[in-house]
């Protein structure tokens with residue numbers, strides 16, 4: 001079975017559009033991009049397009065490559081204080097001279113629709129409510145909407161980054177999976193993947209996962225975004241793994257669209273939370 005993230009994301013966006021209309025709210029997302037990297041610009045455009053599709057108002061701040069950490073933090077604080085803004089997204093990666101951690105920490109946790117603030121990461125690890133990172137949350141949606149059992153399953157996550165691997169592992173643990181996290185220092189990666197019911201690869205290494213590494217019938221989620229000879233591909237050798245896996249996400253058209261749909265859902269959530277009277 002091919003797990004069609006593109007189709008699923010469209011369904012989710014349609015549902016979200018109705019929810020926003022029914023709630024009678026007008027969520028606002030602010031994006032910040034620094035510099036002119038064409039890839040980053042494309043992602044930001046896609047996010048604004050999704051906003052338009054569901055009825056989220058969006059504004060985009062474009063800062064020069066030469067901008068400094070302090071300037072960026074000042075902008076973030078202005079957005080934090082703006083009652084019209086529900087969600088703030090800082091497009092990563094930031095130029096190397098900017099302290100990304102400081103900038104992400106400046107975002108109000110209530111408006112942190114990317115779920116990268118340590119407050120939200122801490123809530124996730126503690127199993128408390130909060131905004132959770134879009135890519136791993138989108139993967140959990142794929143698993144649940146395709147009725148792939150997670151509770152009791154052995155999930156192997158490849159990658160331990162703060163934006164994908166670690167929150168992915170926490171979400172899976174919170175959903176009662178048994179989780180193994182692998183990384184570049186893991187010896188014999190295939191030993192772990194061959195014993196997995198669910199393999200989630202977020203390494204950014206083309207053809208890292210081959211058919212011999214997958215238990216027949218297992219679910220394979222490919223997070224990787226790689227360019228080989230100008231062609232976009234994931235971490236998984238799709239053609240060969242398709243023969244053994246029970247279910248698999250393609251690249252493109254798998255995890256990527258779900259990341260954007262989840263960003264829209266997080267923005268809606270932040271807007272709804274902002275409407276609720278304080279306890």
Ligand code: NAP
Nearest residue numbers: 135159160161164183184202203204223224225255256259
């Ligand atoms: P990252 O910060 O570079 O982390 C990569 C992780 O993979 C690290 O933990 C690294 O181990 C591990 N790794 C690298 N080579 C490995 C190998 N040969 N075997 C096992 N583990 C290995 O990247 P990221 O931000 O997590 O993103 C990962 C990939 O997902 C990238 O291709 C990125 O473009 C893509 N991505 C896609 C989406 C989407 O929406 N589709 C969203 C975010 C990211 P160490 O920790 O030991 O270095």
